[in-house]
Structure formats: C-alpha cells, structure tokens
Amino acid sequence: MRTPAPPQTLLFSALVFVLLLALGAALAPPAVAQEDEETQPGSMGGTDLPQNGGSSLPGDDGGGGLGIPGSTTPSEEMADPGDDPGTLESTTAPGEDGLGGPDTTSDEEREEEDRPSLRDFISDPVGSAVKMFVAMLDWMYEEAVGKGLQEIRMSLAKSAFGLPPPSGPLVEGYEQIADLVRPVVLIAILLLGISMMMQSARYDVAYATQSALPEIAFTAFLLVFFPTLMKMVCDVSGLLASGLIGEANIDQAAANVMGDMFLTVGPNAGVLYVVAAVAMLVVGFMVMLVCLLKNVFFAILFVIGPLAIVLRVIPGLRDVSGAWFRGIVACAAIPILYSVEIMVGSWIVSAPEILMQEAGDNGVFGALAGVCVLWVMWKTPFKVLGWAFASYSGPKTGKGAIASVVKTVVVKSVTKGIG
Amino acid sequence: MWDPWITLLNLIAGSCAAWGIVTGGLTLMAAGPDREMQEKGKKRVLNSIGGYMIVLLGSAIYSLIFGTFLGVQL
16 A cells, blocks of 8 residues: 655655746746747847848857747758758858958857757757756866966966065074084084194194185184075076066066967867867966975075085085085076076967968967976976986985985095094 | 183183193103104194184184174174
C-alpha cells in the first residue's frame, strides 16, 4: 500500500514548479513585439533603422532561436538567408558588407540578447550548452586573463624598475647584528698587533700599516655606513632604471609588452591569442614573483651584511664576502636590466618588422614577442645571481659555497699544521 | 663614551708588548759582544713597540668610526 506524500514535499514541488515558470517567463522575450516583427520582414527589432543597417545582432528580429512560434533557429537563418532578408542583414556585422551604419547596440544589450533562455535550452539543448560554455569562457577570460594581466602590469610597473631602500625593522636588524660582530674588528686589530710583536714572517710594519690596518679600517667603515651606502645604491639603481626608459614611459612600455590587445579582445579573437594570453599571464606572474623574490633576497643580503663584511678580515673567508658583495651588485643591476629589456621589448612588440619583414598581421606576433620578452625578464635575475655566486659553486668544488669555504679552511689549517 | 672592548684590547696588547720589551731587553743585556744576539734583542723590543703602536692606531680608528672615542663619530 502506497503512503501518501507528505504535505511538505507537495508544497516544495509546487514551489519549484512556480519558480521554474516564473524563470521561463522572465527569460522569454516579449511575444507581441516579435509577432509584429514577423509581420514586418524588413524591420529591425522595432527600431527605425534601414534594412541594411545591420545594427542588430541575431535574435533582434525574434528569430534568434528563442522559441517563438514560426521563427527559425540561428543555424537555419544562416543556412537559408533568402527566407528573411531582414534577418540576413541583421546577422552581418557593421562594416563587413561595407553598407552598415554605426553600431547602436551596446555590449550589455548584446550580452542580454546572447544569453540563452529556458525555452532556448529546451528547444536546442546542445546549441544552448555551447553558448553557455562560450559565455563562461568569455567570462573566465575577462576575469582571469584580462584582470590578471592588468594586475601584473601594474605591479611590474611599480616594483620591477626599482629597489626598495632598506628602512625600519631591516635597519634595526642590521644594527643589532652589526653590534654583535663589532668585536671581530677589535680581535683582528689585536691579532695584527700580536703577530707583529711575535715577529711573524709577513707581519712587518710596512704590511701592517699599508695593507692590514687599512683593510680593518675599511671593514669598520663599511659596518657603520653600510645602510647609508645601500640607500644610495637603491636610489642610483632606481634612477638609472627609470632614466633609461623614462619614468613617464614605464606604464606605456609595460602596456605594450603585456599586450593591450588582450584586454580588448576576447577568446573569439583566435586560439593563438588565447594561448598567448594564458602564456603571458603565467610568465608575467613568474616575473612578478621573481621581482618580489629579488626584493626579499636583497633584504636578506642587507641584514646578513655585517657577517659578510667582517669575513673580509678573516683569512680564507674573503671569497664569501666577495660573493655577498656581488649579490648586492646583482640585485641593484636587475632593475636596470629590466628597464633595458622592457624598452627594447616594447619597440619589438610595437614594430614587428624589425625582426620579421612582411609580418602581416602583427597582433599574434606581437603577443608572442611579448611572451618572449617576459620570459627573458623572468630568466634575468637567475642569470645575474648565477654570475654573483658562480665562483662559489664552480667546477672546482661543485659542492656550493659552504663546501668550498669548509674545504679552504681545512686545507689551509692542515697545510700550516704539517708545515 | 669609552668602549670597554677597547680597554680590554689595550690591556691584552699592552701586556704582550710589555712582555716583548722585557724579554728583548734582557736578551740585549745578556748578549754581550754577540752582535747577532744584540740584533735579535733589539728587533724584539722594536717589534713589540711597533705592534702596540699598531694596536693603538687601530683602536683609535675603531673608536673614531664607531663613535666611541670622546663621542666623536665620522
């Protein structure tokens, strides 16, 4: 024996049915206007535009596959244009036939017209699904690629062409470490004096006064004035970077390389555009990440600066200090290199005939060139920092900086011990 | 402001220098007519004085740079 459905279920079903009806009624176009259009083949959706105006999109005349009785689907309209001349003209984009007037339909109206309705979905589920998929892709393109590229472009223009000068907690951290390592300078002075007193082979008055003592004094000088020097280095780096490209031109150059075309065209522009846009988004994100890491790396090098500076006066560890200094120089050089790269890249993207005669449609080539420029920008910091620390992980040791330091110290100690 | 590390440095260096001066002087006195020993003693005394002068000079530079010598900083 079947049990009757509970009243809550019946109520819920009725509510869903009413909601579906309301949704269908809301999404369906007004039937009266479309019936009027059916009787006037040349009219353009109720407007007074000429027949060949072509200012409206498919669906304006009610034949856009919206389930109007007697109307045809878009595919049927395109396949048999002779049935409805007004519809044919309306499917032609303005300018394509050379007869079209100005487009008076806004983008929002077009989106509203292209949106599939419930009736449309019922009558042509596959076509509606494809439409929805394309609309979804379009939305994803605008939201992810378009806005992502804009964000990356803005952050690149802000952070790539300069080095933030150390301040606040960074300087305080530096001073704390500098206070900790300051006695190393005194120990070096003491060892130099005692070595002279013990009449060691190398430590005579000439060596002490002309070589060792100036070295120690320079180390102390660096410990004290290093924050000021770094601020000057950051200023010089930023000035050179913005001076090369021109501060007012940074945004425009970034816009050229990052492709303004991606912000104005959608996925309908072609597969290559979409692929290039996605590739540019990925590489641009990596460049942005590298810019951030460059600043973080510079901050780390700055804070451990006192340790590296005092290593100058310790025999056998001078190379560590040299590698650290080259790292600082590399960080300062990266904005300048970025400036040159984006300047040349902007020229290439704007004028593809520089590299490729008869380039034809430069849109895709410009997009690919922009991706290449960003790729070079992404690789630059690794190459520069590789130069900075290359002597420390070269083919001699192959084990990196720490292994090299340990090996040097151990070998020198053993050699002296045996001697 | 006087840095206590400077005081410690000069104490150690001064002790070493004093030891070198004393031992060099003793060597000089004990050398007699031996020219080689005389030179050795003289060299030790001079090196001890020179070493201490280097330490003094270094500590002066240190104090000047770090602002611990009568509050004067570069």
